[in-house]
Amino acid sequence: MGVRTLPRGEVFEKYGVELTRFATSMVGPSDAQDVVSDALVRTMWSDSWLGVDNQRAYLYRAVTSQARMNHRTSSRRRDREAKTAQSAVVLSGETGVDVWEALDHLGVMERAVVFLAYWEDLNEVEAAERLGVSERTVRRHLGRARQKLGRLLI
Amino acid sequence: MSSRLDDRIRLLMQQVVDESPVPPVTPLGPSVHPTIRHRIPGWLVAVVAAAVVLVLVGGTAIWLGGGGSDMPVGTDPVPETTVPAAPSTTTGPVPTSAPPPTIPTLSSLGEWQQVGAEVMQPAVAMTGITPLGSGFVAVGFQPDENGRQDGAIFSSEDGITWTRTAEDDEALTTGSVLIFGFAEGGPGLVAVGYGCENEVERCTPYATVWTSVDGSEWARTPPDFDVFGEGSGMYDVVVSPHGIGAVGASEDWISDELVKVRPSVWISSDGFDWTRAWDGPETERDAAAYSQFDVQMQAVTVGSDGILVAVGSMLDDQDVAVAAVWTSSDGTSWDRVPHDPAIFGGDGETDMTMWDVVADSSGFVAVGGEQRAGVTHPALWTSPDGFSWTRIDLDPTTAEFAGSFGTVTVGGEGLVVAGPVMFEGFGPITVWTSANGVDWTRLAELDTGYSSAVITVDQAVLISGSMQSTSGVQAAVWAGPTTTTR
Numbered sequence: 001m002g003v004r005t006l007p008r009g010e011v012f013e014k015y016g017v018e019l020t021r022f023a024t025s026m027v028g029p030s031d032a033q034d035v036v037s038d039a040l041v042r043t044m045w046s047d048s049w050l051g052v053d054n055q056r057a058y059l060y061r062a063v064t065s066q067a068r069m070n071h072r073t074s075s076r077r078r079d080r081e082a083k084t085a086q087s088a089v090v091l092s093g094e095t096g097v098d099v100w101e102a103l104d105h106l107g108v109m110e111r112a113v114v115f116l117a118y119w120e121d122l123n124e125v126e127a128a129e130r131l132g133v134s135e136r137t138v139r140r141h142l143g144r145a146r147q148k149l150g151r152l153l154i
Numbered sequence: 155m156s157s158r159l160d161d162r163i164r165l166l167m168q169q170v171v172d173e174s175p176v177p178p179v180t181p182l183g184p185s186v187h188p189t190i191r192h193r194i195p196g197w198l199v200a201v202v203a204a205a206v207v208l209v210l211v212g213g214t215a216i217w218l219g220g221g222g223s224d225m226p227v228g229t230d231p232v233p234e235t236t237v238p239a240a241p242s243t244t245t246g247p248v249p250t251s252a253p254p255p256t257i258p259t260l261s262s263l264g265e266w267q268q269v270g271a272e273v274m275q276p277a278v279a280m281t282g283i284t285p286l287g288s289g290f291v292a293v294g295f296q297p298d299e300n301g302r303q304d305g306a307i308f309s310s311e312d313g314i315t316w317t318r319t320a321e322d323d324e325a326l327t328t329g330s331v332l333i334f335g336f337a338e339g340g341p342g343l344v345a346v347g348y349g350c351e352n353e354v355e356r357c358t359p360y361a362t363v364w365t366s367v368d369g370s371e372w373a374r375t376p377p378d379f380d381v382f383g384e385g386s387g388m389y390d391v392v393v394s395p396h397g398i399g400a401v402g403a404s405e406d407w408i409s410d411e412l413v414k415v416r417p418s419v420w421i422s423s424d425g426f427d428w429t430r431a432w433d434g435p436e437t438e439r440d441a442a443a444y445s446q447f448d449v450q451m452q453a454v455t456v457g458s459d460g461i462l463v464a465v466g467s468m469l470d471d472q473d474v475a476v477a478a479v480w481t482s483s484d485g486t487s488w489d490r491v492p493h494d495p496a497i498f499g500g501d502g503e504t505d506m507t508m509w510d511v512v513a514d515s516s517g518f519v520a521v522g523g524e525q526r527a528g529v530t531h532p533a534l535w536t537s538p539d540g541f542s543w544t545r546i547d548l549d550p551t552t553a554e555f556a557g558s559f560g561t562v563t564v565g566g567e568g569l570v571v572a573g574p575v576m577f578e579g580f581g582p583i584t585v586w587t588s589a590n591g592v593d594w595t596r597l598a599e600l601d602t603g604y605s606s607a608v609i610t611v612d613q614a615v616l617i618s619g620s621m622q623s624t625s626g627v628q629a630a631v632w633a634g635p636t637t638t639t640r
Contacts, residue, residue: 020174020175021170021171021174024170024171024173024174024175025167025170028173029173029174029175032174032175033175102166103166103170114163114166114167115167115170118160118163118164118166118167119164119167119168119170119171136474140475140505143505143525146159146163149159149162149163149166150159150576150580
């Protein structure tokens with residue numbers, strides 16, 4: 001494909017910021033860096049790394065996968081955090097809806113496609129390529145996410 | 155269709171990025187998405203920014219993390235959030251038994267108007283409206299100081315003047331209360347939805363029933379895991395010869411894993427004691443591959459012969475959301491009408507959902523939406539008996555309208571329909587009528603918002619929903635004539 005394979009040491013420098021923001025959309029700020037680090041370590045030191053054509057898309061998929069695993073191991077901890085957070089519920093002035101709780105209603109993949117569509121302004125084709133899924137999957141997750149958020153944010 | 159929703163989602167992503175543990179995009183301050191920068195009012199940005207500051211000052215990195223969904227990367231399924239499936243936008247109570255009341259003020263309506271705005275303002279959504287005795291009751295919800303939802307009940311004798319009732323009722327203000335369907339039955343009124351009674355810890359909603367004699371005082375079914383489950387929701391209720399039936403969806407959890415999402419039915423003889431009557435068949439597929447919105451019973455009605463018909467959506471083998479119909483002759487045993495892609499969707503290109511169903515003199519009419527190329531268009535089906543269904547080809551103008559048929563009732567020229575539904579986001583609330591289900595006349599285009607239920611009384615239409623206003627978002631009821639000229 002003509003895409004140069006970056007040395008491992010340059011990968012984080014090039015993609016670290018955007019991957020961390022992407023991870024934040026899925027697991028929150030407290031776990032984002034860990035998720036990215038784990039994903040990079042798991043990915044770049046695998047045997048298949050040097051054969052990857054599109055490193056950027058590959059890393060996005062790795063971070064998405066790591067975010068899912070992170071969710072499973074930390075869901076009970078987040079429940080405790082949520083209990084603590086009750087004293088600092090954030091209400092938006094317009095709807096009275098807690099914007100963070102709004103994201104709580106989305107699955108990991110729904111958060112991922114929302115981030116790519118609404119922050120990175122990727123279209124369905126681009127988001128599908130980035131995540132390694134079909135356009136249809138992106139469209140469906142985006143539609144569901146908008147439905148859920150529409151109920152909560154409007 | 156909903157640029158306001160898009161703006162809010164971008165604002166949400168803005169907060170995500172601002173709280174991300176990496177440097178901001180711009181050196182001068184938090185990064186601002188270009189679209190937000192141009193379209194979001196400054197005061198709104200300030201409000202959200204202040205909210206972020208409050209969170210940070212609170213010293214806790216808040217992330218009420220949810221669960222997984224369709225995930226082709228990796229192999230492990232992940233738990234979904236414990237939020238139940240999408241609520242129906244219908245109330246379902248079709249006046250099949252008692253004739254509707256005659257209301258002179260409604261019958262003489264010459265044009266459409268919003269009614270009761272002065273008392274409905276605190277509520278942000280009206281989720282249903284139904285005749286009760288000689289008047290009407292509407293139900294919705296409003297946020298409380300904890301960010302959870304309280305039930306909001308309104309009554310009217312004439313459909314024009316509305317009053318708030320049961321405002322501080324404990325059954326409507328404890329924990330979280332989201333009512334999505336209600337009907338005249340049981341002790342007087344039976345309302346269904348989901349909620350929790352937990353005031354402090356995380357709210358894990360479950361299917362809940364509220365009952366009232368006249369709408370002024372309410373009782374709430376106590377939690378019962380065996381009956382109502384966890385992460386379940388009821389979205390419509392019908393009073394039938396077989397008892398009171400509620401339909402919705404249930405989630406099966408094992409530890410932190412969401413294993414199944416299934417359509418579910420509950421029944422009761424009196425509105426107080428409920429039985430989990432039926433759950434949809436288990437599937438071998440990975441539950442994480444679909445969302446709650448894809449598998450659910452949205453609405454239910456009863457035909458003149460006592461046949462119960464529920465509509466909603468399921469996923470087919472290709473993970474495509476398809477319209478689904480279930481029937482029952484006794485309320486406890488249900489069968490899904492065999493799937494036919496030509497009728498219910500699933501051709502690999504479109505998602506299809508049925509949002510509402512009504513019994514009329516010819517059988518049954520179901521309405522919904524078909525998503526093509528990212529745009530939802532109206533869809534309508536008819537059945538003489540509940541078992542065999544036909545997809546109706548709408549007139550070209552209506553077929554290309556951007557938005558679902560969300561809620562349907564008998565009246566006007568034959569049928570009256572309103573849309574869009576809550577989960578499509580806000581759009582111009584549009585009301586149609588049709589004599590044959592094919593050719594449709596637009597009765598009105600109301601405010602920007604969504605519709606949740608429609609009823610007809612004499613020659614008038616009442617619609618419940620939610621709308622944008624200068625002060626934000628508010629619950630609303632509109633009244634108008636069933637014809638375009640009067």
